[in-house]
Amino acid sequence: MPTIHVDVVSATEELYSGEANCVFAPASTGEIGIYPKHVALLSTLKPGEVRVETDKGFEHIYVSGGIVEVQPDVVTIFSDTAIRAADLDESKALDAKMRAEEAMANSSGEKDLLSTQAALAESMAQLQMISKIKASKL
C-alpha cells in the first residue's frame, strides 16, 4: 500500500514525523482526508484534531489552527502556537507609555529623564502606528 510522508510541526517543536496511510486535517472549510498522490493543496486550518493513520493505528495531534501544505507524496502541517489577534496589543503599548510617563515624573537625574523621554517617544510612535492601522481599516 502506498504511503505518504507526514510532518506536523509547530514553531517550538516537531510534533510528528513519519509515513502514514492517510491523514485527516481540520481545514477551515471542513475536515479533509489526504491519501497518497493527493493533488497539491494549500489550506488554512481551524483548531481541531489531526489524525494520522499508520499501520499501527491512529495518531491524534491537537492543532490550534495553522496551515496545511499537500504535495503528492508529502503533507506538512504547520500548527500555530500563538493566539492571533487582528490588531496590535494596544493595551500593552498604552501600559508602556504610562510606565514611561510615570518614570519621567519621578526621575531626578537628567540622564534618567533623557532615556525615559526617549522611551515615551517610542511608545507614542507605536500608538500612532496603531491608530493609523485602525483608521486605514475603517
Added chain:
Amino acid sequence: MAVGKEIRTQISSIKNTQKITSAMEMVAASKMKKAQDRMLASRPYSEKISNVIGHLAYAHTEFEHPYMKDAGELKRIGIIIISSDRGLCGGLNTNLFRSILKDITNYQAKGIEVDICTVGKKSTAFFKNTGLTIKSVLTDLGDTPHFDDLLGTIKVMLDSYDEGEIQQLSVAYNRFENTMTQVPTMMQLVPMVAGESDNMNHYWDYIYEPDAQEVLSALLTRYIEALVYQGLVENIACEQSSRMIAMKSATDNAGDMVKDLEMVYNKARQAAITQEISEIVGGAAAV
C-alpha cells in the same frame, strides 16, 4: 605586619570578582544548553516552511502576493535588529551593531533611508542615539521568548511595508555557528528571495482553500514570523555561549592577576623581613 596591606586588599577583591565571573560562566553554560535545544527544536518549523515557500516560488500561483514581488525602487527600508537584553557577553552586540551600521551607511550613501525596529535593550539603547527612526521596540523577552511576543513588532513593520512606506524588510541577528563562533547576519524577509527547489518546472498550481489570497497571506506572515523567531532563539543561544566564553576568559585573567599580585606581595614581605633582620643585626653590633 603592615606590609602590603593595599596589595592584600586588591588580591581579595580580585578573588571576589573571580568568584562572580566563574559563577556567571557556569550559569551561562547551563543556559546555553537549553537555548541550543530550543534553537534546534524550532528549526524543523522554519525549515519546512522555507520548503513550502520554495515550492510556492515555482508554482504558477493564480494570485501574486505583494510579499513575493518587487516593491519597486528602494527609497526606504526597514531592519529588525535583534540583540540581547543584558550585557557582559563579550563583543556579541557590538560586532552586530558595527556590521549593521556599516550596511546602514551604505544604504544612506545610495540615498536610501532606514527605519529600524529594535528587539532587546542593548539595541534599543544603542540605536536611540543614531538618529534613525525607531518604529517599534521590544524588550524584556527573557531566556524563553514566546512566539506571541514577536507578533506585534513584526506586524508594525509588515504594515509599514503594506502601506508602501518601506520597500524592503530585513532582520539582523547573530547566527549561531558553534559555541566559539557567532556570525552577525542580515537576512532579507520581504520581498522574498526565491529559494532552491527540486525539479518543479512543469506547470502546476495549488488548490487553495478558502482562497488564494487568504492562504498565501497566512502562510507568508507565518513564514516571516518563523524566520524572526528563529533569529531570536539563535541570538539567545549566541548570547549565552558568548557570555560563557567572556566569563571564562575573565576568570582566567583574574587568576593571572592574582598570581602576579601575590608575587609582588611576597617580594615586598621578603624585603621587609630582610630589612628588619639587618636592622637588628646592625643594632646588636653597635651595642
